[in-house]
Amino acid sequence: xxxxxxxxxxxxxxxxxxxxxxxxxxxxxxxxxxxxxxxxxxxxxxxxxxxxxxxxxxxxxxxxxxxxxxxxxxxxxxxxxxxxxxxxxxxxxxxxxxxxxxxxxxxxxxxxxxxxxxxxxxxxxxxxxxxxxxxxxxxxxxxxxxxxxxxxxxxxxxxxxxxxxxxxxxxxxxxxxxxxxxxxxxxxxxxxxxxxxxxxxxxxxxxxxxxxxxxxxxxxxxxxxxxxxxxxxxxxxxxxxxxxxxxxxxxxxxxxxxxxxxxxxxxxxxxxxxxxxxxxxxxxxxxxxxxxxxxxxxxxxxxxxxxxxxxxxxxxxxxxxxxxxxxxxxxxxxxxxxxxxxxxxxxxxxxxxxxxxxxxxxxxxxxxxxxxxxxxxxxxxxxxxxxxxxxxxxxxxxxxxxxxxxxxxxxxxxxxxxxxxxxxxxxxxxxxxxxxxxxxxxxxxxxxxxxxxxxxxxxxxxxxxxxxxxxxxxxxxxxxxxxxxxxxxxxxxxxxxxxxxxxxxxxxxxxxxxxxxxxxxxxxxxxxxxxxxxxxxxxxxxxxxxxxxxxxxxxxxxxxxxxxxxxxxxxxxxxxxxxxxxxxxxxxxxxxxxxxxxxxxxxxxxxxxxxxxxxxxxxxxxxxxxxxxxxxxxxxxxxxxxxxxxxxxxxxxxxxxxxxxxxxxxxxxxxxxxx
Numbered sequence: 001x002x003x004x005x006x007x008x009x010x011x012x013x014x015x016x017x018x019x020x021x022x023x024x025x026x027x028x029x030x031x032x033x034x035x036x037x038x039x040x041x042x043x044x045x046x047x048x049x050x051x052x053x054x055x056x057x058x059x060x061x062x063x064x065x066x067x068x069x070x071x072x073x074x075x076x077x078x079x080x081x082x083x084x085x086x087x088x089x090x091x092x093x094x095x096x097x098x099x100x101x102x103x104x105x106x107x108x109x110x111x112x113x114x115x116x117x118x119x120x121x122x123x124x125x126x127x128x129x130x131x132x133x134x135x136x137x138x139x140x141x142x143x144x145x146x147x148x149x150x151x152x153x154x155x156x157x158x159x160x161x162x163x164x165x166x167x168x169x170x171x172x173x174x175x176x177x178x179x180x181x182x183x184x185x186x187x188x189x190x191x192x193x194x195x196x197x198x199x200x201x202x203x204x205x206x207x208x209x210x211x212x213x214x215x216x217x218x219x220x221x222x223x224x225x226x227x228x229x230x231x232x233x234x235x236x237x238x239x240x241x242x243x244x245x246x247x248x249x250x251x252x253x254x255x256x257x258x259x260x261x262x263x264x265x266x267x268x269x270x271x272x273x274x275x276x277x278x279x280x281x282x283x284x285x286x287x288x289x290x291x292x293x294x295x296x297x298x299x300x301x302x303x304x305x306x307x308x309x310x311x312x313x314x315x316x317x318x319x320x321x322x323x324x325x326x327x328x329x330x331x332x333x334x335x336x337x338x339x340x341x342x343x344x345x346x347x348x349x350x351x352x353x354x355x356x357x358x359x360x361x362x363x364x365x366x367x368x369x370x371x372x373x374x375x376x377x378x379x380x381x382x383x384x385x386x387x388x389x390x391x392x393x394x395x396x397x398x399x400x401x402x403x404x405x406x407x408x409x410x411x412x413x414x415x416x417x418x419x420x421x422x423x424x425x426x427x428x429x430x431x432x433x434x435x436x437x438x439x440x441x442x443x444x445x446x447x448x449x450x451x452x453x454x455x456x457x458x459x460x461x462x463x464x465x466x467x468x469x470x471x472x473x474x475x476x477x478x479x480x481x482x483x484x485x486x487x488x489x490x491x492x493x494x495x496x497x498x499x500x501x502x503x504x505x506x507x508x509x510x511x512x513x514x515x516x517x518x519x520x521x522x523x524x525x526x527x528x529x530x531x532x533x534x535x536x537x538x539x540x541x542x543x544x545x546x547x548x549x550x551x552x553x554x555x556x557x558x559x560x561x562x563x564x565x566x567x568x569x570x571x572x573x574x575x576x577x578x579x580x581x582x583x584x585x586x587x588x589x590x591x592x593x594x595x596x597x598x599x600x601x602x603x604x605x606x607x608x609x610x611x612x613x614x615x616x617x618x619x620x621x622x623x624x625x626x627x628x629x630x631x632x633x634x635x636x637x638x639x640x641x642x643x644x645x646x647x648x649x650x651x652x653x654x655x656x657x658x659x660x661x662x663x664x665x666x667x668x669x670x671x672x673x674x675x
Contacts, residue, residue: 233301234259234301235259235260235261235299235301235303236257236299236300236301236303237257237258237260237262237297237300238255238256238257238258238296238297238298238300238378239255239256239257239262239295239296240296240298240379241255241286241288241294241295241379242288242292242294242295242371242379242381242671243294243379243381243671244289244290244292244670244671245286245287245288245289246275246288246289255378258282260282261281261299261304262282262297263280263281263297264280264281265279265314266312266313266314266329266370266371266372267279267314267328267370268291268292268370270291270368274291275287275288275289275290276291276292276293276370278370292371293371294370294371294379294672295373296372296374296376296377296379296673297372297374297375298376298378307375308333309333309334309373309374309375309376309377310332310333310373310374310375310376311331311332311333311335311336311371311372311374312331312332312371312372312374313330313331313332313336313357313369313370313371314328314329315329315359315368315369316366316367316368316369318362318366318368319359319362319368320348320361320362330357332355334355335653335673336353336355336357336371337353337653337665337668338369338665338670339352339610339664339665339667339668339670340611340668341611342366344364344365347364348362348366349361349364349367351367352664352665353665354653354655354664354665355655356664371670371672376673378673379673380421380651380672380673380674381668381669381670382648382651382667383649383650384420384423384649384650384651385403385415385648386648387645387648388644388646388647388648389405389406389413389415389634389649390405390580390618390634390646391405391406391444391445391446391561391619392404392405392620392633392634393405393445393446393447393448393620394448394619394620394632395455395479395622396623397450397455397479399625400418400479401416401417401418401420401622402448403415403417403448404447404448405446405634406444406445406446407446408441408443409443410430410435410443410461411428411429411430412428412429412430412446412457413428414427414429414448414479414480416480418625419675420624420625420630420651420675421674426480427480427482428481428482429448429457429481429483430483430485431481431482434474434481434484435485436461436472437487438464438470438472438487438488438489439461439463439464439472439485440461440462440463440464440467441462442460442462443459443460444460444461444499444500445459445499445500445561445618446458447459447501447502447620448479451503451505451535451536452535453477454475454477455475455476455477456473456474456537456538457473457474457475457476457483458471458490458501458503458513459473459501460472460498460499460501463489466495468492468493468494468497469496469497469498469518470489470490470491470492470498471490471492471498471501471515472490473485473486473490473537473538474486475537475538486538491513491531491544496517496519496524497517497518498515498517498518498529499516500515500516500560500562500618501513501514502514502562502564503533504564506566507566510532510595511532511535512530512531512533512595513531513537514528514530514564515528515529515562516528516529516561516562517529519558520557520558525549526550526557526560527546527548528546528547528548528549528562528575529545529546530544530545530547530597531543531544545596545597547592547596547598547599548562548573552577552601552603554578554584554586554588555578555588556584557578557579558577558579559577560577560618561574561576561619562575563575563619563620564595565621567656567661568659570593571591571592571593571594571595572590572661573589573590573591573592574588574619574621574631575588575589576618577605580617581636581641581642582641583609583615583638583641584609585615585617586605586607587605587607587616587631587633587663588601588602588606589601589606602660606660606663607666607667609638609667610666611667611669612667612669613635613636613638613667613669614635614638614639614640614641615635615636615641615647616634616635616666616667617633617634617635618633619631619632619634621654624653626674626675628653628654629653629656629661630652630653630654630675631651631653631666632649632650633649633650633652634647634648634650635647635648635667636648650666650668651675652667652668653666653675
């Protein structure tokens with residue numbers, strides 16, 4: 001540094017300090033580069049204050065210009081001595097002109113030096129590198145850059161972008177902390193921060209917000225990070241009303257969402273008009289047509305609702321209390337439903353609930369219930385598909401369901417759903433290009449199944465060559481098709497032929513196909529047969545075997561519509577019996593320890609005409625979203641057999657008791673939780 005400053009005296013000497021431009025530069029910039037640091041004197045080398053790059057740069061300028069000013073003062077004294085003597089000698093020796101020559105040189109050099117320092121003062125240090133002084137060439141600034149290693153530079157860059165993570169304190173709410181960083185972080189120079197998310201204890205997103213860059217005092221800039229909020233989100237109640245709710249004018253939805261905890265004691269008060277109403281904790285009074293109130297309450301956030309589904313069954317005033325049972329209600333885990341049927345027993349009456357309870361009421365036809373479902377999800381009521389869709393075949397593929405049903409031609413419709421309740425028509429299984437070439441008409445009872453990486457559709461149709469029913473199969477790489485038929489029937493028999501194909505895969509890895517011989521069409525028996533399939537499901541192996549016949553009185557002249565599941569060591573064969581266009585049409589079940597039989601029938605049917613429904617049957621048994629077995633089947637409206645809207649789709653739960661499946665509350669009409 002000393003060689004740099006002494007060079008000023010080697011070229012032009014002391015007169016440079018007398019240059020008006022140099023003196024003005026020192027007077028102006030010397031003060032401008034002295035920041036007010038809290039009014040305190042400052043020693044660059046003695047201070048323990050941590051400085052960032054820009055403050056260090058400014059203080060370096062301060063020291064340099066103070067040194068320059070001090071040198072100029074000294075130079076003035078030297079100049080005075082040097083000038084007085086030459087002037088005196090020049091007067092005596094006649095060399096006065098020499099003074100002016102030196103003065104001109106000093107002024108010129110002073111102007112050049114002032115321009116150089118102005119340029120350097122306006123130049124900032126890029127990348128946060130520290131300014132240092134080195135030797136100055138004739139056209140360079142006296143401020144250089146202290147080069148750092150790549151590793152040091154990366155660390156410094158990371159420090160400028162660093163966000164300090166703060167340990168979480170379990171028993172506190174939002175905490176924030178401020179921590180120093182060694183580099184200046186400017187909000188306008190910093191890219192947008194990614195949003196940070198606060199997640200509730202159940203995994204739900206509550207709030208998102210960016211990190212904030214907070215400008216502090218000039219001596220430091222800091223990064224403030226908001227810490228994840230551990231306080232529970234606000235309480236929210238979703239209220240779903242049953243299908244008999246008397247909606248206010250203008251309302252279309254059966255759901256209300258309230259930002260608070262809303263409860264209901266389960267009591268349904270019947271007014272003078274014969275309709276019931278519930279009184280909720282927030283003062284609302286929803287009215288229902290008839291004497292039964294059905295409401296589902298679902299809680300979120302800090303409401304502290306039940307973790308599992310709980311049903312409160314509240315009995316009407318005529319209920320005959322049991323011993324030591326003073327309450328007017330019972331709470332039960334899971335879903336409890338009622339089919340709406342009240343059975344008279346002498347002068348009293350009783351009902352059978354889906355869990356097997358049999359509450360008695362004093363008087364005939366005196367059954368009255370209300371149902372409060374808490375933590376059970378939303379509600380639905382049958383039918384789930386209100387237009388004609390006979391023989392629904394349902395495939396569960398992951399979290400999505402695919403349904404197809406009987407059609408007059410090869411264009412089997414395909415519907416999709418995620419909850420077995422809300423269905424959307426997507427496409428048809430076959431297109432004109434993929435139309436089965438061997439079939440002519442009466443395309444009945446399709447079923448969609450997944451075998452390996454392919455999707456298969458089994459169906460019945462009449463052959464072009466003789467008009468006899470046969471079983472066909474098509475395949476696709478996608479559940480929505482289009483499906484390509486194999487070009488010939490999979491299963492054929494002499495007239496009257498075969499219908500109602502069903503595919504089943506056993507736990508031992510073997511594949512089977514079941515079907516019905518259509519003997520009832522010509523007044524003959526209608527056995528259900530089974531045969532093993534190849535692994536691809538496109539061809540049969542071995543010989544067929546008869547596993548079920550119509551032997552019970554309620555079955556009438558036929559059994560059909562087979563569907564098989566495996567549960568608890570048994571193979572359960574669901575089937576429909578009697579004429580499809582009759583209220584006697586019903587569903588029975590048989591079981592065996594092997595798919596090939598021998599099968600034992602339960603005896604009485606598990607699903608019969610009841611209430612609003614007539615002739616329920618021929619459906620699919622699949623696992624619902626909750627993981628429980630659900631029966632998807634068709635039914636006529638009571639009193640409208642073979643009339644519009646035809647056979648609509650219903651969904652009801654299965655229960656198992658004593659090794660047999662039951663459907664006590666089906667076919668249902670009242671609202672109940674989603675399957």
